[in-house]
Amino acid sequence: MKAIAPFLFLLSMILFAGPWSPASAAPTGPWPVLPAEAPSPADNPMTPAKIELGKKLFFDPRVSVDGTVSCNSCHNVMEAGDDDRATSVGVHGQRGGRSSPTVFNAAFLSVQFWDGRAANLEEQAKGPVTNSVEMGMKDHTVVMTRLGAIPAYVAEFEAVFGAGGLTIDNFAKAVAAYERTLLTPDSAYDRYIKGDESALSEQQKRGMQTVLESGCIACHNGASFAGAMPMGQGFYQKVPLIPGSAYDAKYDLTSDTGREQATKNPADRNMWRVATWRNVALTAPYFHNGSVATLDEAVRVMAKIQLGKELGDAQVADIVAFLGSLTGKFPQQTMPRLPGVDGKTVVPVDPK
Numbered sequence: 001m002k003a004i005a006p007f008l009f010l011l012s013m014i015l016f017a018g019p020w021s022p023a024s025a026a027p028t029g030p031w032p033v034l035p036a037e038a039p040s041p042a043d044n045p046m047t048p049a050k051i052e053l054g055k056k057l058f059f060d061p062r063v064s065v066d067g068t069v070s071c072n073s074c075h076n077v078m079e080a081g082d083d084d085r086a087t088s089v090g091v092h093g094q095r096g097g098r099s100s101p102t103v104f105n106a107a108f109l110s111v112q113f114w115d116g117r118a119a120n121l122e123e124q125a126k127g128p129v130t131n132s133v134e135m136g137m138k139d140h141t142v143v144m145t146r147l148g149a150i151p152a153y154v155a156e157f158e159a160v161f162g163a164g165g166l167t168i169d170n171f172a173k174a175v176a177a178y179e180r181t182l183l184t185p186d187s188a189y190d191r192y193i194k195g196d197e198s199a200l201s202e203q204q205k206r207g208m209q210t211v212l213e214s215g216c217i218a219c220h221n222g223a224s225f226a227g228a229m230p231m232g233q234g235f236y237q238k239v240p241l242i243p244g245s246a247y248d249a250k251y252d253l254t255s256d257t258g259r260e261q262a263t264k265n266p267a268d269r270n271m272w273r274v275a276t277w278r279n280v281a282l283t284a285p286y287f288h289n290g291s292v293a294t295l296d297e298a299v300r301v302m303a304k305i306q307l308g309k310e311l312g313d314a315q316v317a318d319i320v321a322f323l324g325s326l327t328g329k330f331p332q333q334t335m336p337r338l339p340g341v342d343g344k345t346v347v348p349v350d351p352k
Contacts, residue, residue, distance in 0.1 A: 030212075030217055030221055031193050032193075032222060032223045032228075033185075033190040033193050033194060033223065034105065034108070034183065034184070034185045034187070034190055034223050034224070034278065034328065035108075035183075035185070035223060036183070036185050037183075038107030038108060038180040038181075038183060039107070039231065040177070040180060041120065041122070043173075044122060044173045044176060044177060046177050046180060046181075047160070047177070049156075049159060049160050050160050050173070050174050050177045051174075051177050051178050051181055052178075052336070053156050053157070053160050053174040053178075054173075054174035054175045054176065054177045054178030054179070055178045055336050056153075056156075056336045056337075056338055056339070057071075057171060057174055057175050057178075058070065058071040058072055058077075058175055058178055058179070059071070059072050059335065059336050059338065060338050061073070062146060062147075062150075062338075062346055062347055063129050063135060063137070063143055063146070063147070064090075064091050064129070064134075064135035064136060064137065065091050065135065065136035065137050065138075066091050066092065066136070066347065066348075067347035068091055069089075069090055069091050069134065069135050069136075071103075071125075071128065071175065073088070073089075074088040074100040074128075074134075075100060075102065075103035077103065077104070077182060077333050078333055079282075080102055080104065080279055080282035080283050080330075081102035081103040081104035081106075081182065081279070081283070082099075082100050082101065082102045082103075082283050083100050084284070084285075085099070085100070085285075085290065086099055086285050086289065086290030086291065087099055087100075087289065087290055088100045088134075090131070090133045090134040090135065090136065091133075091134070091135060091136040092136070094132075094133045095133070096133050096134065097256060097289065098114050098256070098288050098289060098290075099285065099286075099287070099288060099289060099290035101114065101275065101276075101283075102276070102278075102279060102283050103179055103182055104182045104183070104184050104278065104279055104330070105182070105183055105184060105224050105276060105278045105279070105328075106121065106179060106182070107121060107179060107180040107182070107183065108222075108223055108224040108226075108276075109224060109226055109273070109276065110226075110227060110229040110230065110231055110232065110233055110234050110235055110273075111232065111233070111234035111235075111273055112124035113127070113262075113273070114258065114272055114273055114288045115258055115259040115261060115262040115271075115272065115273065116234035116236060116259060116262070116273045117259075117262040119231075119232040120176070120231065120232060121172075121175075121176035121179050121180065122169075122172040122173055122176045123172070124176075125171070125172040125175040125176055125179075126140065126168060126171075126172050129143050130143070140168040143168065143171070144166055144167065144168055144171065146346050146347075147166060147171070148166055149341065149346045150339050150340075150341055150346060151339075151341070152339030152340075153166070153339055154166055156339070157170060157174075160174065161173075181331060182331065183328075183331065184278060184279055184327070184328030184329060184330050184331075185328050185329060186328055186329045187278075187325060187326050187327055187328040187329070188200055188204070188325040188327075189204075189208075189322075189325040189326050190328070192325070199325075200322075200325055201321065203317070203318055203321040203322075204318075204321045204322045204324070204325045205322075206318040206321075206322075207317075207318035207319045207320070207321045207322025207323070208322045208325075210311075210315050210318050210319050210322075211319055211322060214303065214307060214309060214311070214315075214319075215307050216302075216303075216307070216319075219235075219237050219274045219306070220274065220277050224276045224277075224278055225276055225277035225278060225326065226273070226274045226275060226276040226277070226278075227273075227274045234273055235273065235274050236259060236268075236271045236272060236273055236274065237271065237272060237274050237306070238270050238271050238272075239253060239258070239270055239271075239272050239287075239288075239305065239306070240253055240254070240270070240305035240306065241305065241306045242304075242305055242306065242307075242308045243305070245304050245305055247301045247304060247305055248305070251287060251289075251291040251292055251301065252289060252291055253270075253287070253291075253305070254270055256288060256289060257269045257270055258270050258271050258272045258288065259271040259272065259273075272288055277323060277326050278326050278328065279326065279327050279328060280295065280323050280326060281295060281320075281323055281324045281326070281327055282327060286298040287301075295320050295323060296316050296317070296320050299311065299316050299319050299320060299323075300316055
């Protein structure tokens with residue numbers, strides 16, 4: 001049922017949204033703007049002090065076993081929130097099997113990770129630090145013991161969370177709070193939807209229409225263009241939905257079975273959380289394994305394997321132009337000053 005749900009969604013939009021011409025007023029319904037603020041869970045309200053602590057932890061490589069990898073290493077907020085690599089480099093030079101998704105606007109995704117194994121940002125933040133390929137810490141106790149050896153961190157955790165505040169749950173809350181500030185609103189698309197007719201070029205308007213007519217927004221809908229699902233309820237799609245094209249082998253689309261690896265349920269084979277289109281023009285390479293180098297090729301591949309369509313060059317160019325309109329305004333970032341320890345290192349000289 002999950003695989004056909006997007007098509008039912010598209011049918012409902014076609015039936016109830018009515019016709020639309022890109023030359024007319026900006027459409028309503030399936031075209032939401034990006035909210036200016038991200039929702040926060042009741043047990044993790046945003047505060048300036050918590051956000052600042054989370055930012056330090058996000059940039060601190062000492063939460064990795066050999067002191068070489070921080071969250072920012074793979075999700076570079078000085079660029080587009082990813083690392084421009086097909087797969088990221090973790091501790092001891094190891095390479096992961098999946099491409100790092102952008103952290104910008106991740107707060108609007110219904111679930112985290114490509115396979116949706118984390119329901120929210122707090123749960124996601126706990127994963128990489130103990131992943132043997134990514135940050136390599138033995139367990140969460142080791143992570144917090146290392147942070148506990150830095151007096152300024154102990155004081156800061158207690159200032160934000162109270163006595164005994166240095167815990168892995170609070171670590172995750174702080175990182176998540178910072179990540180909820182990483183939003184890119186006010187794209188050309190958003191301004192157009194709000195009524196600025198001049199915000200999009202004629203080519204971008206044609207691309208918007210092509211996206212609608214081709215069925216792309218059956219999956220890429222909602223404010224993040226990653227599925228308008230409630231938080232914690234993942235929006236997934238099988239890739240390839242229409243197998244058998246030359247792209248399956250060319251881009252190795254099926255050897256990683258996606259969500260099945262997290263759930264162990266054969267029904268989830270090759271199911272993936274729908275990726276966001278926000279800032280997609282800046283987040284190459286594409287797909288879960290980073291196998292597609294350019295956005296125009298990604299558009300061609302997706303049209304073929306998901307919709308059974310072969311788009312012409314002009315159609316592809318129009319869609320790529322529209323996708324470029326989803327690049328928003330990035331929040332200005334400054335490097336945090338990380339707390340140090342006098343006279344010693346907290347990272348083992350010969351980390352294993």
